[in-house]
Amino acid sequence: MGTTPLKYFCGISVFLSLCLISFTPPCDGGNILVYPVDGSHWINMKVLIEGLHTRGHNITVIRASTTLYIKEKSPHYKSITIKLDKDKENFFDAYLQEHIKAQTKGASAFTSFKITMGFLSVMSQAHSLMCDYLLEILDDPTMVTSLRDSHFDLVLTDPAIATGVVLAKYLELPLVFNVRWITSGDGQFAIAPSPLSYIPVPGSGFTDKMNFMQRVKNLFFYSITLLQQRFMTGPHYTAVCEKYIKGGCDIISLLQEADIWLFRSDFVFDFPRPTMPNVVYIGGFQCKPAQPLPAELEDFVQGAGEHGVIVMTLGTLVNALPKEVTDAIASVFAKIPQKVIWRYKGKRPSTLGNNTLLVDWMPQKDLLGHPLTKVFVAHGGTNGVQEAIYYGVPVLGIPLFFDQYDNLLRLQERGAGKILQLNEISQSFEQSLMEVLHQDSYRQNMQRLSDLHRDQPVAPMDQAVFWVEYVMRHRGAAHLRTEAYKMPWYSYYCLDVVLLLLAAVTLLLLSTVAMFRFLCYRCFRKSKAKQH
Known part of the structure; x- marks a missing residue:
């Protein structure tokens, strides 16, 4: 009986706290x-x-x-x-x-x-x-x-x-x-x-x-x-x-x-x-809980079974890469048991496998939030990187320009992604993909980032x-x-203050030296006068 009032009080406190947290000052339509x-x-x-x-x-x-x-x-x-x-x-x-x-x-x-x-x-x-x-x-x-x-x-x-x-x-x-x-x-x-x-x-x-x-x-x-x-x-x-x-x-x-x-x-x-x-x-x-995929896309994803799905896109500015690069990527995808959804608008790669679906557009956030998505192969744009963090999907990054390398570097530094340069794809794409796909540390580190990102009061x-x-x-x-x-740059860095202090210290030192020399000179003259 003694704990009932306490529980009631705690319940009321939690309710009031939630009300305060969710309260936003009114603002007429601006x-x-x-x-x-x-x-x-x-x-x-x-x-x-x-x-x-x-x-x-x-x-x-x-x-x-x-x-x-x-x-x-x-x-x-x-x-x-x-x-x-x-x-x-x-x-x-x-x-x-x-x-x-x-x-x-x-x-x-x-x-x-x-x-x-x-x-x-x-x-x-x-x-x-x-x-x-x-x-x-x-x-x-x-x-x-x-x-x-x-x-x-x-x-x-x-x-x-x-x-x-x-x-x-x-x-x-x-x-x-x-x-x-x-x-x-x-x-x-x-x-x-x-x-x-x-x-x-x-x-x-x-x-x-x-x-x-x-x-x-x-x-x-x-x-x-x-x-x-x-x-x-x-x-x-x-x-x-x-x-x-x-x-x-x-x-x-x-x-x-x-x-x-x-x-x-x-x-x-x-x-x-x-x-x-x-x-x-x-x-x-811009991130929010994933929505259900369109029926045809969901059927394709479910067809992957326990192997899961790989999602690939290189952003809005790049529709296709040089033929030798896309053929190398497609040939690697064709070997693996996973299904692949690839946003791609160029000429169909000659090495494309039956497990790879080429699309002009994809619901990227909903795919990244799907439980069967295993790896995100991406160019490293800010939106894609932040969405990968939100949904906890490790990234194999192929940076092309702008800030993309720096974005991917932040993931690689935290063990949540790996960077592959464009000229390395022919030799290293398969090895890098297998590393991100099968080493648990990548997904664990990315999931940790996701947990940190979501743990916010607002x-x-x-x-x-x-x-x-x-x-x-x-x-x-x-x-x-x-x-x-x-402020002028010299004031911002206090260079004028430093110069003033240096001048003051210099003047003090010079004055001290001058006084010391003067006293020494007086003493020397008195001593000389006594000798005579």
Whole structure:
């Protein structure tokens, strides 16, 4: 009898605690302007838009007429379409094919340098093109008037292309980022202290444990990002700012003025590092429990029996690899007892086995969440890596470009994946696949990451929606931004203070020396006078 009141009290306490945890301050339906980036970046933005729409917010999306993925009509948002010339966007495809061809053969130092310069040039063209898109908006008085009259509460944008940042400044609206990358690389380098001694620069291929030579190289890679921003990327935005922003602007300064950074990463995936109060980590926010597969696909998966299924995709930008590579992959798949589902749009490989299903599209998250899925063969894009962590599926990674090697390196460092370069596929694909498939440590390590990722007090998606609404409720979040960005670099690093202290110490030492010499001189003269 004595324990009944205690149980009752505990039950009431748990109930009240759950109510408090789930309580979100009320926020009337807001009016949000979204300036997205196309491709896989849109996949993330679309998920966030849908989450905000379910909360009753009105969403308006600015899209180009040449967009690949952003539909003009949607139940979740209204759209503003900017008519553009599609021929201007074909430059990236040529670079992509050249890059994959070079990787297949194995790149020399000269070829690697050429590829890097080609990549920087392509990115510069991309930013230039997006700035032209922005000018289409700002040069149209009717469009500008319409945007102002819509009375938006904030701008939500992906700053990998920073035109949305400039537009928010022009409209004088609060700014929220759905971000991992900015114009000069990893966004955390612009927002938080980033010691190069243990924070690897994207593209370096290093972990947070660097020896002396790796730290030297890390500094070199960081210098390249600064030069890229200063001479290849920044000038495009500076030209727009000088025309439309009073007093001009520096794009990095505009990025640092953002109210909230919804950062698509977390420290289960990323290496620990300093951060800031207005950075909210929402890695894996697009993930949710797997849904049932379409009937035909489920029948194919179930046909694998106890052997299970391998899922392979190389992302939205790459439809096919060179013929010799795809034939080598297909021949390995044909030998194994597992079923294979392969997103592939190229010419059918001549070595394809009956156990392999080629598809133009796949429900990737639902396949990764299926209990029979054993291995994920992937390029290492951020979305795929985070989904693999969420569902606990080990990864055999084939990085192609951008951040993919660095993403896969984080999994490999934690024993949850293995990296295979494109030029190694013919010799090592079968061995690497068997290793990830049959060594229990890969699945165990990935399951551990999954458990850590899921063990959070608030789901990443709920955090993202909360902070967007927070900015609307308070008309910004300036109190979370540091003023350090407005300081000159020599003040930020206290070099002026150090110089002042050095000057003071030097003056004190010189004064002491002078006084000592003076006293010695006086003593010497007195002694000499006594002798006479």
